[in-house]
Amino acid sequence: MEPARVDFIIMFSIATAVMLLLAFSIILFVIFYQKRILSEQLKRQVMEVEYQQKMLQAALESQEKERSRLASDLHDSVGAMLSTIRLTLHPLVKAGNGDTLDQTKQLLDETIETVRRISRDLLPTSLEKFGLSHAIKEMCERIQLSGIIEVKISETGTPIEMDKKREVLIYRIAQEMISNTIRHSKANWMHVQLVWSDTLQLVIQDNGEGFAYKGFKEKQTNYKPGLGLYNIETRVSLLGANLEYNTVFPQGSQFTVKIPTAA
């Protein structure tokens, strides 16, 4: 082959290879550019979510602190004062100064009991002392004793001790759910289940009239900022848990919260 031809073929091959390489580089650049931009966007979103979670956690922690302060004030000041009044009243009742004093003492007893209940609800001391299972059981027993609704509580698996902050969040979820059932479901019994395994499953089932969860949420968002479900969902999200709702009208409803036991 003539040298000029060989030269041309070499030049042609090099030039084509360069063009090919350029095209390939541009395509690769577009792919990696998109990947980089998307990963940056993702990072920003994760940071935003983390920031929001921290804000929510801070808000809930401050709420807990406020509750604790209020509970202490109620128990130590108002409760103590009421108890003193009761003690002062005792000799008068014993002396037999009539029905009015008896009624006043009864009213005072009820007030003392109410203050204790509010104080207990605000600061579940049993949660601090005996743990989550015991605190939820105690709450259920209290409701059962009040006669408002029949409450059955069951527990399977071995309880795992969690971080106290997480336990408080779970306790508040259970408290809110039970309170919702009592106030809105028109149920006459409820079953609270604690299932311990890799996760903790908190199941609250009732025989009330049930409700359309999605429709209810939309209504809350559109018309009034409903705090109940919002609080539950906020705490569920902070726990990294999963909330499921099932209803079989008219048989009742069932809320299941699956909570990772490790933070």
Add this chain to the structure above:
Amino acid sequence: MSLTDFNLLAAYAQWAGSFFIILLCAYNWRLLSSDLKAVGVYAALSFFFQLLQFVSFIFLKSKFNNPVANVYSPIEVMSLLAIYFFSPKLQKYRLLLGMVSTALLVFLTWTAITHTRTINATSETVRDLTMIVGSLTYFLLLMKDLSEENIMEMPMFWINSSILFFFSCTFILSLSMGYIQEVLREDFVIFWIFRNFLRFGFCIVICIGIWKARKLTHQIK
């Protein structure tokens, strides 16, 4: 295998490539967006002109092969630019694209009329350059307005990549077409085999793009 056999194989391969695109587009016609339909039209035109060249090659001793290629050149550019014209990404630039297309049509038709006997290097080079600029512009707009979906799942990414890849590779060939035809007469076929195999690859990558469009539509449904 002789060089003629290779030449025929490469020609049939690129012809088959166009046929695959037509089949895929026809089968999924209703699912395709306007820009992807334009790809189908481009493949159909390409298939038809290859058929004409085949007829000229078999029955008329290649007498009309070069004139067919020269007539096809402006039609190819127009059909390829139609892909960008109908692309939602370039909607804002339709007027500019229309003006460029008209200017190119006039220029390429004029060169096709004035140079019918040999393949016209100028029109081939202008075509390649136009398509390279078009695909680069598309990529720039794609990067400017990035979607969150994986870019590799976008049909137009594959189609645009294949356009950039193919026309970048044939650019040097188009540029030196005159020299090759005049000086390397017998060796011209080697370059043409290379070009036809490249075009086969180009068609296969376009087929991947159409396939992605089909998958994407099914996912949306």
